[in-house]
Amino acid sequence: METETAIDSEYPNSNGHDQAAAQVELGRLPALIESLLFAAGAPVGISRLVEALDGPERREVAAALKALTESYDRDGRGLRLVQVAGGYQLRTPHEHAPWVRRLLRERPPRLSRPMLETLAIVAYRQPCTRVEIEAVRGVEADAVLSTLLDRRLVRIVGRKDAPGRPLLYGTTREFLEVFGLPDLSALPTLRELGEAEILGSPELVVDAAGVRPPAVNGEGTEPDGTGAEPPGDTG
Amino acid sequence: MTVPCTVRLPIFEGPLDLLLHLIKRNEVQVSDIPIATITDQYLATLEELPELNLDGAGEYLVMAATLVYIKSRMLLPVPEEEDEPEDDPRHELMQQLLEYQRYRDVAVGLGERAVLDRDVFARDPERLGPPRPGEPAEPAVRDASLGDLLDALRGVLRRLRPPPVHEVPREEISIGQAVERVLARFADAEAVEFAALFAPEATRAEVIATFLALLELIRLRVLRAQQAERFGAIMLTLAVATVAEAAGRVHDLGRWSGEEGQHGDGDRDR
Numbered sequence: 001m002e003t004e005t006a007i008d009s010e011y012p013n014s015n016g017h018d019q020a021a022a023q024v025e026l027g028r029l030p031a032l033i034e035s036l037l038f039a040a041g042a043p044v045g046i047s048r049l050v051e052a053l054d055g056p057e058r059r060e061v062a063a064a065l066k067a068l069t070e071s072y073d074r075d076g077r078g079l080r081l082v083q084v085a086g087g088y089q090l091r092t093p094h095e096h097a098p099w100v101r102r103l104l105r106e107r108p109p110r111l112s113r114p115m116l117e118t119l120a121i122v123a124y125r126q127p128c129t130r131v132e133i134e135a136v137r138g139v140e141a142d143a144v145l146s147t148l149l150d151r152r153l154v155r156i157v158g159r160k161d162a163p164g165r166p167l168l169y170g171t172t173r174e175f176l177e178v179f180g181l182p183d184l185s186a187l188p189t190l191r192e193l194g195e196a197e198i199l200g201s202p203e204l205v206v207d208a209a210g211v212r213p214p215a216v217n218g219e220g221t222e223p224d225g226t227g228a229e230p231p232g233d234t235g
Numbered sequence: 236m237t238v239p240c241t242v243r244l245p246i247f248e249g250p251l252d253l254l255l256h257l258i259k260r261n262e263v264q265v266s267d268i269p270i271a272t273i274t275d276q277y278l279a280t281l282e283e284l285p286e287l288n289l290d291g292a293g294e295y296l297v298m299a300a301t302l303v304y305i306k307s308r309m310l311l312p313v314p315e316e317e318d319e320p321e322d323d324p325r326h327e328l329m330q331q332l333l334e335y336q337r338y339r340d341v342a343v344g345l346g347e348r349a350v351l352d353r354d355v356f357a358r359d360p361e362r363l364g365p366p367r368p369g370e371p372a373e374p375a376v377r378d379a380s381l382g383d384l385l386d387a388l389r390g391v392l393r394r395l396r397p398p399p400v401h402e403v404p405r406e407e408i409s410i411g412q413a414v415e416r417v418l419a420r421f422a423d424a425e426a427v428e429f430a431a432l433f434a435p436e437a438t439r440a441e442v443i444a445t446f447l448a449l450l451e452l453i454r455l456r457v458l459r460a461q462q463a464e465r466f467g468a469i470m471l472t473l474a475v476a477t478v479a480e481a482a483g484r485v486h487d488l489g490r491w492s493g494e495e496g497q498h499g500d501g502d503r504d505r
Binding site for chain 1: 251294342349357380
């Protein structure tokens with residue numbers, strides 16, 4: 001509310017919307033981006049913002065996003081600007097959950113331990129088969145995979161070129177959205193977890209280096225430079 | 236034997252989970268499991284488990300057998316100079332436990348994140364509508380994969396009405412009929428959205444038959460399925476000039492002319 005008032009007072013004659021779209025003053029950029037993100041609802045990639053703004057350079061948009069993010073954090077507002085699933089999205093802060101939940105009267109989505117464990121395995125090993133998941137967890141994965149498919153947290157990404165042509169599973173864009181991950185590389189590498197214990201077993205270290213999360217899921221999102229590492233140079 | 240005591244058992248997600256629980260309770264390392272102690276406790280726990288359902292029991296029993304086997308191998312004398320970790324009978328189990336433990340830790344981490352619609356909330360995303368027939372296809376459009384089609388099928392099945400409680404006469408629909416129905420939709424439309432092929436009141440059998448017909452038509456290159464984005468609307472277009480040509484191509488194969496599967500039940504009536 002306050003922001004909108006502020007814009008109005010700063011730009012009293014904002015009737016010519018169409019002309020206004022032609023040129024964007026940089027000072028207005030954070031508020032404009034705020035409007036775009038509010039209207040979109042879903043995470044919006046920076047390229048899509050640059051395209052819609054039609055004028056400001058990518059780095060200017062990035063700077064405005066940063067300024068907006070900081071102002072939300074600093075002023076203790078009822079929203080936060082978060083990077084998720086290759087884009088930017090306005091979300092309510094964690095601390096406000098009880099009130100929002102009471103308003104919406106919706107039961108929070110259930111995430112059982114089998115679901116979370118299966119998701120973890122799929123996230124790191126994708127594309128992977130049901131049998132591979134079962135080998136890690138030591139229990140059947142049929143029912144839990146079906147639940148995860150229904151919830152769109154995993155999807156079938158293809159078939160493995162192996163006897164029986166088993167289905168291959170991978171995580172979805174919604175997986176990133178639900179867990180508030182900018183991309184898959186935001187997951188900790190498995191090596192970081194439980195490093196101390198693995199030290200005793202040389203084979204596992206080699207293994208762990210091979211199962212870091214894949215770079216990006218390629219869900220039509222753009223690389224935002226977050227966590228994207230250039231390939232090691234062969235100097 | 237001893238004084239029976241009530242133990243509130245944590246719910247275990249499987250044999251590995253139970254093993255990790257025992258290892259933690261005994262304050263020992265995964266890399267150096269006191270196999271005799273753990274095996275005894277594991278077997279004791281199995282007996283205590285109030286209702287080990289039959290499905291899950293097999294997995295627990297296989298692990299019990301593995302533990303007993305390892306325990307027996309540990310009793311064999313080991314030649315002194317061979318000290319490779321692979322020679323430790325516990326090696327394989329240890330690796331399995333470490334691996335499971337790492338994913339379990341990730342799972343805990345995921346569960347503690349600010350989960351959308353539980354801890355944090357966003358506006359419902361505005362969905363861009365599917366492109367209208369005749370509209371130039373957007374450059375981002377790619378061929379829909381089998382996975383995309385299956386995703387879309389899930390969406391349709393989810394929307395199906397719950398099955399009615401009263402008995403309804405079963406309506407058989409062959410894939411051949413479904414093919415005809417699907418093709419008929421293209422008589423007056425250039426493109427049909429995937430979901431639009433399925434009437435809201437369609438039965439599960441009808442949906443499946445229609446889906447199979449669709450796969451067949453795509454395989455025969457009579458139809459094309461395209462999608463602008465993951466989980467976006469899948470648009471179907473004719474890959475041949477006219478519906479008549481499509482019907483002709485399907486007919487040439489003549490695969491669905493016989494109504495097989497409909498007569499099989501007759502013999503049982505005697």
